[in-house]
Each structure stands twice: as C-alpha cells, then as structure tokens.
Amino acid sequence: MNVEYINPFLHSAITVFDTMLGCRLIRKEPFVKGGFQPEHEVSGIIGLSGKAKGTVVLSLCREAALHAAETLLGERPTSIDGDVSDAVGELTNIIAGQAKAQLEHLELSVSLPNVITGKGHAVEFPKKVTPICIPFDCEWGYVAVEIGLVELPVEADEEMAEQVGAL
Amino acid sequence: MNVEYINPFLHSAITVFDTMLGCRLIRKEPFVKGGFQPEHEVSGIIGLSGKAKGTVVLSLCREAALHAAETLLGERPTSIDGDVSDAVGELTNIIAGQAKAQLEHLELSVSLPNVITGKGHAVEFPKKVTPICIPFDCEWGYVAVEIGLVELPVEADEEMAEQVGAL
Numbered sequence: 542m543n544v545e546y547i548n549p550f551l552h553s554a555i556t557v558f559d560t561m562l563g564c565r566l567i568r569k570e571p572f573v574k575g576g577f578q579p580e581h582e583v584s585g586i587i588g589l590s591g592k593a594k595g596t597v598v599l600s601l602c603r604e605a606a607l608h609a610a611e612t613l614l615g616e617r618p619t620s621i622d623g624d625v626s627d628a629v630g631e632l633t634n635i636i637a638g639q640a641k642a643q644l645e646h647l648e649l650s651v652s653l654p655n656v657i658t659g660k661g662h663a664v665e666f667p668k669k670v671t672p673i674c675i676p677f678d679c680e681w682g683y684v685a686v687e688i689g690l691v692e693l694p695v696e697a698d699e700e701m702a703e704q705v706g707a708l
Numbered sequence: 709m710n711v712e713y714i715n716p717f718l719h720s721a722i723t724v725f726d727t728m729l730g731c732r733l734i735r736k737e738p739f740v741k742g743g744f745q746p747e748h749e750v751s752g753i754i755g756l757s758g759k760a761k762g763t764v765v766l767s768l769c770r771e772a773a774l775h776a777a778e779t780l781l782g783e784r785p786t787s788i789d790g791d792v793s794d795a796v797g798e799l800t801n802i803i804a805g806q807a808k809a810q811l812e813h814l815e816l817s818v819s820l821p822n823v824i825t826g827k828g829h830a831v832e833f834p835k836k837v838t839p840i841c842i843p844f845d846c847e848w849g850y851v852a853v854e855i856g857l858v859e860l861p862v863e864a865d866e867e868m869a870e871q872v873g874a875l
Contacts, residue, residue: 588755588763588819596755596820626832652755652819653763653856655831662826665793670820689820 542671549643553636554686562612566677574674585633588652595690598664599633605681630654709838716810720803721853729779733844741841752800755819762857765831766800772848797821
C-alpha cells in the first residue's frame with residue numbers, strides 16, 4: 542500500500558478522538574498487518590471505493606469502546622450494546638470521512654459503517670492486500686486504525702476479483 | 709430498505725453457490741434483522757457505495773466455510789485460516805458483483821471484501837438502517853446473506869453521518 546495513504550487516517554483518528562471525545566491518542570509505530578492478529582472486542586469497519594478500493598477499520602478494546610460511547614451519549618452503557626455499536630460506527634464514519642477529504646484525487650466514497658462485536662474476532666483483508674495497522678495508546682486502553690487500500694488501474698473496477706483475493 | 713433490493717442478492721447467492729461450489733442453497737424466509745442476532749463463525753463483508761450506500765454480508769457456519777474453501781482450493785483446510793478467509797472474501801465479492809449488475813440504476817461500486825473470523829461475532833448495522841437477512845439451508849449447514857442498503861438523496865453523500873447512525 543502507498544505509504545502516503547497512512548497519514549490522512551492517522552491524523553484523522555487523532556483529531557476525531559481529540560475533538561469529539563477529548564481523548565488523546567498517542568501514536569505508536571505503524572506496522573504491516575500480516576496473518577491473524579491480536580484480536581479486539583469492537584471494530585468499526587467501512588468500505589471505500591472510487592479510484593481506489595479499500596477498508597478502514599477502527600478497533601477498540603472493550604474499555605475504550607465503552608468510554609467512547611459514554612462520552613458521546615452522556616451515560617455509560619452497561620455492556621457492548623447497540624449504543625456502543627452506533628457510537629463506534631459513527632466514529633469510524635467520521636474518521637473515514639476526514640481522511641477521504643485529504644485524499645481527494647482518489648474520489649473515494651464510503652459505504653455504511655458496520656460494527657463487529659464479539660470477543661476474539663479478527664478482521665481479515667484479502668491476501669494480496671497489505672493492510673497497515675496504526676496502533677494507539679490512550680487512557681482508555683487499546684485503539685487501532687487499520688487501512689487496506691488498493692489503487693485501481695483506470696476502468697479496472699470489474700476486474701478487481703482477479704486482482705484482489707482471486708483464488 | 710426497499711424490498712426490490714432483496715431479490716438480486718438472493719438470486720446471486722443461489723447462482724454463485726450453485727455454479728462455483730456445486731452447492732444448492734435452499735432459501736428460507738427473509739427477515740428484518742434487528743438487535744444482536746445469531747452469531748456466525750465466518751462473515752465476508754463488502755461495502756457498497758454509489759446512489760445508495762450499504763453493506764452485503766455473507767455469513768457461514770464453520771462447516772460451510774470449510775467446505776466452500778475445500779471446493780475452491782481442492783484441499784480441505786484444517787482450520788479457519790487465511791485460505792478460508794480468501795475463499796469467503798471472494799465469494800462475497802462475486803455475490804455482491806452479480807447483484808450490483810442487477811441494480812444498475814444505483815451505480816454501485818464495491819469496496820474490498822473483508823472477512824471476519826471468530827466464534828460468536830456479530831455484524832451490526834447502524835440503528836437507522838433496516839438490514840434484511842436471507843437465511844439458507846444447505847448440505848454444509850448454515851449460510852446467510854444480509855443486506856443493508858440506503859438510497860441517498862442526490863448530492864447528500866456528505867450528510868450521511870447525519871442520516872445514518874447519527875448520535
């Protein structure tokens with residue numbers, strides 16, 4: 542993946558957590574995500590398409606997800622419920638939206654956010670994609686943003702099946 | 709969600725399982741997915757954007773995922789590994805692609821497929837979306853296709869945050 546795509550997502554995550562949640566994210570070293578990875582409890586996932594295709598994943602540990610929802614809703618959810626899911630989906634949407642604005646030349650549009658819940662789930666990208674994971678520390682625990690983005694040759698939209706994840 | 713969107717995904721799933729896997733899917737009654745649902749072991753998830761935004765999820769029980777990968781790869785994986793993940797991602801991609809072709813007026817483009825693994829995960833849609841679940845029986849066990857698709861008012865792309873899943 543083009544490393545120039547990393548910074549927009551990194552900065553967007555830091556800004557959104559700071560302005561919407563008052564939570565300071567401390568960036569750690571981005572790394573190439575390979576194989577099955579440390580697993581999270583809540584992941585917001587949003588698809589990107591346009592002159593590139595990809596996915597942004599916002600993963601949070603249980604505590605970080607509960608704190609984020611509490612900050613947005615004014616009340617602490619008692620479990621990872623629909624409110625937490627909506628809060629995480631919305632954060633993912635805004636992070637993707639801000640990063641998208643910085644990647645104007647790719648003319649990205651975003652899909653609906655979905656939220657994956659469940660202890661020990663893993664989000665896998667197609668084998669031929671090289672997703673980058675940006676881990677963060679914060680007072681609430683573990684937060685990470687993962688991005689896998691593939692630029693498309695012009696007019697190759699229909700051929701993606703052959704290029705990405707083909708068997 | 710507009711019920712006319714259900715059939716393209718339903719037929720596409722049946723056709724893809726039949727032609728690519730030689731597996732006959734028997735449709736059961738589609739239902740509106742609400743709240744936290746029966747959980748799956750492997751889910752392929754793909755974002756759609758264009759004149760509508762949405763997500764297609766292909767969920768499989770462990771046995772169905774292993775059988776599907778075995779049929780595509782010619783060898784049975786010993787666990788839910790990267791090969792199974794790629795096989796499920798590819799099936800999701802092809803099902804979404806075929807359905808997209810039947811929904812030409814929405815000018816949909818698809819994101820990368822991602823695959824969620826992990827026992828007991830759930831894929832949540834934003835609260836304001838009404839996803840439809842189409843369950844199927846087959847000789848390998850449980851398969852389901854879930855679709856949540858929201859038509860956008862023209863030029864409303866940027867306002868999605870307010871319409872879908874806003875807090």
